[in-house]
Amino acid sequence: MSRDTSKPRHHHGDLRNALVQAGIDLLEDGGIEALTLRKCAARAGVSHAAPAHHFGGLPGLRAAIAEEGFRIFSSYMQEARRQGDPSARGQLKSICRGYLRFGLDHAGILTVIFGNQGLASLVPGRNQETADAYQILREVCAPFVPEGGHCRVIEFQVWSLIHGFTLLCLAGEFGPPRQALETGVFDQVIALLEHLGPPDPALRS
Amino acid sequence: MSRDTSKPRHHHGDLRNALVQAGIDLLEDGGIEALTLRKCAARAGVSHAAPAHHFGGLPGLRAAIAEEGFRIFSSYMQEARRQGDPSARGQLKSICRGYLRFGLDHAGILTVIFGNQGLASLVPGRNQETADAYQILREVCAPFVPEGGHCRVIEFQVWSLIHGFTLLCLAGEFGPPRQALETGVFDQVIALLEHLGPPDPALRS
DNA sequence: ATATCAACTTGACACCGTCAAGTCCTTCAT
DNA sequence: ATGAAGGACTTGACGGTGTCAAGTTGATAT
Numbered sequence: 001m002s003r004d005t006s007k008p009r010h011h012h013g014d015l016r017n018a019l020v021q022a023g024i025d026l027l028e029d030g031g032i033e034a035l036t037l038r039k040c041a042a043r044a045g046v047s048h049a050a051p052a053h054h055f056g057g058l059p060g061l062r063a064a065i066a067e068e069g070f071r072i073f074s075s076y077m078q079e080a081r082r083q084g085d086p087s088a089r090g091q092l093k094s095i096c097r098g099y100l101r102f103g104l105d106h107a108g109i110l111t112v113i114f115g116n117q118g119l120a121s122l123v124p125g126r127n128q129e130t131a132d133a134y135q136i137l138r139e140v141c142a143p144f145v146p147e148g149g150h151c152r153v154i155e156f157q158v159w160s161l162i163h164g165f166t167l168l169c170l171a172g173e174f175g176p177p178r179q180a181l182e183t184g185v186f187d188q189v190i191a192l193l194e195h196l197g198p199p200d201p202a203l204r205s
Numbered sequence: 206m207s208r209d210t211s212k213p214r215h216h217h218g219d220l221r222n223a224l225v226q227a228g229i230d231l232l233e234d235g236g237i238e239a240l241t242l243r244k245c246a247a248r249a250g251v252s253h254a255a256p257a258h259h260f261g262g263l264p265g266l267r268a269a270i271a272e273e274g275f276r277i278f279s280s281y282m283q284e285a286r287r288q289g290d291p292s293a294r295g296q297l298k299s300i301c302r303g304y305l306r307f308g309l310d311h312a313g314i315l316t317v318i319f320g321n322q323g324l325a326s327l328v329p330g331r332n333q334e335t336a337d338a339y340q341i342l343r344e345v346c347a348p349f350v351p352e353g354g355h356c357r358v359i360e361f362q363v364w365s366l367i368h369g370f371t372l373l374c375l376a377g378e379f380g381p382p383r384q385a386l387e388t389g390v391f392d393q394v395i396a397l398l399e400h401l402g403p404p405d406p407a408l409r410s
Numbered sequence: 411a412t413a414t415c416a417a418c419t420t421g422a423c424a425c426c427g428t429c430a431a432g433t434c435c436t437t438c439a440t
Numbered sequence: 441a442t443g444a445a446g447g448a449c450t451t452g453a454c455g456g457t458g459t460c461a462a463g464t465t466g467a468t469a470t
Contacts, residue, residue, distance in 0.1 A: 011417060011466065037458065047419045049459080054417090058458065114376050153393040156370070156379060160394060161362070164369025171319050174361060216435065216448060242427065252450045254428080259448095263427065 016054045016064075018044045023065045027108035032115070035108070037061060062112050067129070069109035074133040076102040081136060088143040093187075095140050096162045100186060103166035104177055110166070221259045221269075223249045228270045232313035237320070240313070242266060267317050272334070274314035279338040281307040286341060293348040294398070300345050301367045301395050302386070308371035309382055315371070349398075363398065370394055 012018065022043035026034045037051045037058055044050075055061040076098045084094025103110045138151065141158055145151045169180045180186050217223065227248035231239045242256045242263055249255075260266040281303045289299025308315050343356065346363055350356045374385045385391050 015417080036456085038456075048457095049420080050418060052459065114372065150393070153390075153396070156373075156390070156394045157366070157397045159378075160370035160373060161366045161397070162369065163373055164367070164371075165361070165365035166369075167319070167372065168361075168365060168368055173364075220448080241425085243425075253426095254451080255449060257428070 012044075012046065015044065015046060015050065019046075019051050019054060019061070020064050020068050023061055024068065024109065027065065027112065028106065031108050032111045035062070035065070035112070062115075065109070066113045069106070069113050070129040070133060072106060072109065073102055073113065074129045074136075076105075077133050077136045081140065088140075091140045092144070092158070095136060096158070097181075097186070099162045100166045100169065100181060103170055104181065107170050110170075114163075217249075217251065220249065220251060220255065224251075224256050224259060224266070225269050225273050228266055229273065229314065232270065232317065233311065236313050237316045240267070240270075240317070267320075270314070271318045274311070274318050275334040275338060277311060277314065278307050278318065279334045279341075281310075282338050282341045286345065293345075296345045297349070297363070297398055298392075298395060300341060301363070301398070302391070304367045305371050305374065305386060305391060308375055309386065312375050315375075319368075366395065366397060 019040050022040045023035055025043065026036070026039055038048045040051050040061065041048045051061055055064055077095055080094045080098025080101075081091060084090045084097075137155055137159060141154045142151065144154050165174075165186070168174055169177045174180055224245050227245045228240055230248065231241070231244055243253045245256050245266065246253045256266055260269055282300055285299045285303025285306075286296060289296045289302075342360055342364060346359045347356065349359050370379075370391070373379055374382045379385055379390060
């Protein structure tokens with residue numbers, strides 16, 4: 001027996017998650033401008049002020065979506081590492097490719113994650129998924145850290161390069177975004193990574 | 206004899222430029238969220254619908270601001286090239302530094318220029334200032350293009366690296382943004398450029 | 411059975427972008 | 441000089457938005 005839906009129900013049960021999912025759907029459909037507290041509420045079938053109750057306001061909703069978005073991002077990174085050539089360079093190339101693919105697949109989520117005030121302010125102290133994604137970057141970069149060098153430098157270099165490339169692709173600066181993955185432009189750009197310090201011989205393919 | 210300001214004047218004379226400047230001021234003060242047609246109008250002392258008359262709507266205002274913003278960006282690039290070490294690598298480092306400095310000085314403008322839909326859609330066919338800024342990048346990258354290589358590849362690599370680093374700095378991913386310029390982190394990151402192809406001997410310092 | 415309290419609704423407010431209609435002022439043809 | 445034309449700007453209205461205060465519902469604890 002299904003519940004009566006003709007009258008407003010006051011305990012949705014899982015409204016918070018439903019609102020986050022509704023927000024992600026709006027984001028994927030209409031971009032960052034379409035993400036609205038009231039539209040989230042309407043899509044979840046609740047009153048217009050319900051989201052504010054759970055998230056405090058629009059920034060809170062964005063933070064919750066960023067958290068979930070990072071979970072998706074992390075899954076892209078893990079999948080990329082699984083699929084990539086097992087060599088150190090193959091792994092690095094593959095996660096860069098995964099980064100770009102995530103950006104093209106989920107441009108709106110990327111905007112929310114790294115948008116405006118940045119992740120740092122959205123999710124103070126980070127969360128598990130953030131740490132997971134960054135850990136993958138660390139691991140894949142590790143073989144390229146020169147003896148006595150700072151691992152952060154390599155990570156920052158790789159992160160900056162692929163992040164910038166992804167955003168400029170989305171902005172259309174390199175031509176039609178989808179084309180970037182299919183043509184060789186992407187491979188040529190990350191070819192710069194070939195010039196990184198010599199990978200650990202133990203991990204060389 | 207100054208004009209009567211007690212009654213609304215219907216021909217401002219230079220309202221379009223005044224509105225763009227008001228918009229830039231709003232952007233610098235309160236970030237991208239503070240850029241509003243009505244606030245622009247108020248700051249310029251005109252009615253709330255005046256901006257729409259000149260720019261068609263909010264996207265049009267953003268496009269006009271992006272155009273002016275690119276002029277500022279271009280001046281940063283030119284100044285950087287003037288100040289940099291005259292060697293090919295010194296020039297490259299200096300314009301990267303100029304890019305980052307522009308981002309830190311004018312985060313809101315950077316957001317408008319490369320935000321969301323990207324410059325490509327904002328200024329179809331680009332304009333002179335856009336071409337100027339890109340020309341500087343091309344010139345500074347030229348010595349690093351390997352024989353028979355595609356110059357676009359080097360340009361895309363450099364652009365991606367510095368763009369990504371700037372945005373991640375602004376997002377706070379590398380710690381307090383201002384610190385990035387002062388400490389050596391920035392130099393370490395763009396040290397990746399040291400691995401670019403050998404500069405033209407004629408331009409080597 | 412009753413009190414408590416979180417979950418959600420309702421209603422209001424100010425601000426926003428946009429549109430239609432109106433007013434002012436310049437310019438240009440006569 | 442005069443009048444038509446039209447651009448520059450105003451006024452007023454509309455629906456959508458975030459946020460707040462107050463109310464209502466329903467599960468839970470006593």
